[in-house]
Amino acid sequence: xxxxxxxxxxxxxxxxxxxxxxxxxxxxxxxxxxxxxxxxxxxxxxxxxxxxxxxxxxxxxxxxxxxxxxxxxxxxxxxxxxxxxxxxxxxxxxxxxxxxxxxxxxxxxxxxxxxxxxxxxxxxxxxxxxxxxxxxxxxxxxxxxxxxxxxxxxxxxxxxxxxxxxxxxxxxxxxxxxxxxxxxxxxxxxxxxxxxxxxxxxxxxxxxxxxxxxxxxxxxxxxxxxxxxxxxxxxxxxxxxxxxxxxxxxxxxxx
Numbered sequence: 001x002x003x004x005x006x007x008x009x010x011x012x013x014x015x016x017x018x019x020x021x022x023x024x025x026x027x028x029x030x031x032x033x034x035x036x037x038x039x040x041x042x043x044x045x046x047x048x049x050x051x052x053x054x055x056x057x058x059x060x061x062x063x064x065x066x067x068x069x070x071x072x073x074x075x076x077x078x079x080x081x082x083x084x085x086x087x088x089x090x091x092x093x094x095x096x097x098x099x100x101x102x103x104x105x106x107x108x109x110x111x112x113x114x115x116x117x118x119x120x121x122x123x124x125x126x127x128x129x130x131x132x133x134x135x136x137x138x139x140x141x142x143x144x145x146x147x148x149x150x151x152x153x154x155x156x157x158x159x160x161x162x163x164x165x166x167x168x169x170x171x172x173x174x175x176x177x178x179x180x181x182x183x184x185x186x187x188x189x190x191x192x193x194x195x196x197x198x199x200x201x202x203x204x205x206x207x208x209x210x211x212x213x214x215x216x217x218x219x220x221x222x223x224x225x226x227x228x229x230x231x232x233x234x235x236x237x238x239x240x241x242x243x244x245x246x247x248x249x250x251x252x253x254x255x
Contacts, residue, residue, distance in 0.1 A: 004089055004097035012101045017070050018108070021063050025112050028059050033120040046122025047130040050114045050142045051212040057205065058178050060109050061153050065174020067105050068157040069167040072098050076165035082254055091250045099158050099242060106154040110147050114139070141221060145211055149230060152204040152237035153178075159245035181205045202233050 012018060032055060036044050044052060053060075075081040084094050118139070130138070153174075160173040184199065185206055200206050207230030212221045220226035 004084060004093055005100060007084075008097045008101040009104075012071075012104060015071065017067060018105055021067055021105075022108060022112050025060070025063055025109050026116050028063075029056055029113050029116040030120050032056060033117050034124065036121070037124060043125035044121050045125055045128035046118050047128035047135050048138070048212070049117040049121035050139055050146075052117045052121075053110065053113055053142075053146045054209045054211065054213065056113050056117070057150070057208045058182065060113060060150065061157075061178040062175055063109060064102075064106055064150075064153055065157045065160070065171050065178075068102055068154075068161050068174070069170035071102070071105070072158065072161040073165055073167045073170040076161075076254070077167065085254065092246050095158075095162065095242075095246045095249050099155065099245075102154045102158050103151055106150050107147055110143070110150055114143055114146075138221075142212060145221070145227065145230065146208065148234050149204045149208045149211075152234040152241075155238040155241040155245075159241040159248075162245045162249045185209070201229055202236065204230070204234050204237060206230075207233060 033044070033049065033052065036052075081094075085091065128135075156177065157170065157174045160177075161170045164170050164173060181203055182205065185203060207220070207226070210220055210226075211230070212219055220230070
């Protein structure tokens with residue numbers, strides 16, 4: 001497992017794909033933050049700009065699905081996935097090594113978004129009145145939780161790659177899931193007391209969007225119950241996706 005992990009770390013450091021995507025994430029975040037000048041009634045100060053990850057999240061998911069498609073699914077199409085298996089490596093170990101690499105890529109995208117949003121909003125609208133101690137506490141707590149929520153998508157898209165074994169299909173499944181989840185959250189939001197209301201609570205995008213939201217008058221960053229529910233939903237997605245992906249990969253032949 002250690003050798004597989006080292007190999008994946010080498011690949012992720014030397015693949016141009018990740019650096020190109022991170023550059024695009026910076027550009028996308030800058031454009032979004034700059035657009036706040038015309039869209040927001042009140043400016044978003046730099047001290048809370050990290051909360052705009054909720055707006056950037058759908059784009060992050062699209063970039064992440066593209067990365068997973070070209071980083072993992074492409075190996076099925078060009079046959080290189082067989083190299084590790086030919087050395088006698090367990091399929092579960094191969095899967096987990098690649099999942100770890102995707103986790104790191106996901107954390108990189110969230111990190112770039114958080115830093116870019118904070119920097120751009122600070123320049124455009126000012127930093128705000130928080131002390132540095134307050135800022136770092138708020139920033140790190142938000143950063144930690146948003147990473148946890150987004151790792152659920154990293155695990156889900158990795159499963160898509162191992163199931164579809166096709167770059168285009170992996171990207172389409174990732175984009176399709178992202179769009180579908182947004183519609184489901186919006187639809188169920190109008191029926192919060194209905195029998196299907198529980199479904200909102202198991203979708204990570206709910207916690208991404210409402211972790212700190214002035215729009216919805218919801219500040220879950222200091223709500224222990226919601227924090228636990230959000231982390232539990234993400235852990236559920238990570239566990240279920242990983243188990244399903246490893247099971248499928250272990251039972252099916254590689255052509």
